[in-house]
Amino acid sequence: MKLESPEYCSLCNPERERILWKNDFVRVISVSDDAYPVFCRVITNQHWVEFSDLSPVDREQIMHVVYSVEKEMRILLSPTKVNIASFGNLVPHLHWHVIPRFQGDPHYPNPIWGDLTGGRPVSPPSGFWEIFGDSLRAYLDNDRI
Template identity: 50%
Template sequence: MQTQDCPLCQDSGGELVWQSALYRVIVVDEAGYPGFCRVVLNQHVAEMTDLPPEQRTAIMNAVWAVEEGLRAELQPHKINLASLGNMVPHLHWHVIPRWQDDRHFPAPIWAAPAREPITRKPDLARLKAALASRLLMLETFTKE
């Protein structure tokens, strides 16, 4: 079910990396946070517990595959995972690479900035390809 007033029902929410029947993975254009991704459920559902267990598992496996890909490609100091949905109650997970010199570290990226942003320019095409490859392997493995 889609709703007219939900931005994640109306728009992809970022640059599409991968799409399955259940979810999509997007790269978000967030200044100072290269590789910031979201795993977004394709249907309008607010909470993980609204899903059957096999769909919960599939979503979390996608989150972990994105985390692994980001770690392998970008070598951040930390990965933050968050599922908030307070402003957009459409199930989605934030997968955010963090560096000790990023603008907000060690606080969440939604906190007041602690320093000026550092510019990092990863190869976005390479990152997207690496993430898509991991997600394809995940989809292939779970269908066998």
Template identity: 50%
Template structure:
């Protein structure tokens, strides 16, 4: 884990292989593309900072606006029971937000996705249409 604690070894400072849905000078929005969690996205600050309060207020506001835009797009396209928003940073101390659609019958609900599985027989759901997700996000952020 030590490598994740500094800029040079930070996995979120390395952008290779990401499925980028939207990017600007401040942040990028990626699709995680985990079949277990359809629609899971991350909003990642482009520069290496560990805490939201390390950012100027206008950058904090812009980052949270992006999180809300992703949440709104996923709600529109996927109609989940709930959207989970999480910014932990214990393992990777680089400002980023998880935006995770959840359903009442998913494998972990109502617990976080990182908790033990509650039910193994949850239905599989499809990823949202990527083009529609990009369009929704881009429309609201430009």
């Protein structure tokens, strides 16, 4: 099995995902994580492995979407910090993790993949995903990206 192949890629062939916003190039999904209930990913629709494989226009577009997700999270959640990460070691498909962080969350101030610090998950407000999705769509659908 070649991990770089779209045939075996879990982001090219998702079993189930909640899409919050999508265009022809990129999509934003919510991530089901009990410890981080407002975790999002920004994922290219086509199988790209490295950021440098993209055209300048596509690089600008995806970073604008990452920025927009972070901006809307800050407006709606007022987190202590928003972590933005792109690794791809386990899933070599170009994507970004956008994770609002709060003092007292399970790993704070460590990365979410680091050592636990004994905190508790911070629950989103009621109806968060609907409000967030509406806000993100209103912003991105009216933007020239």
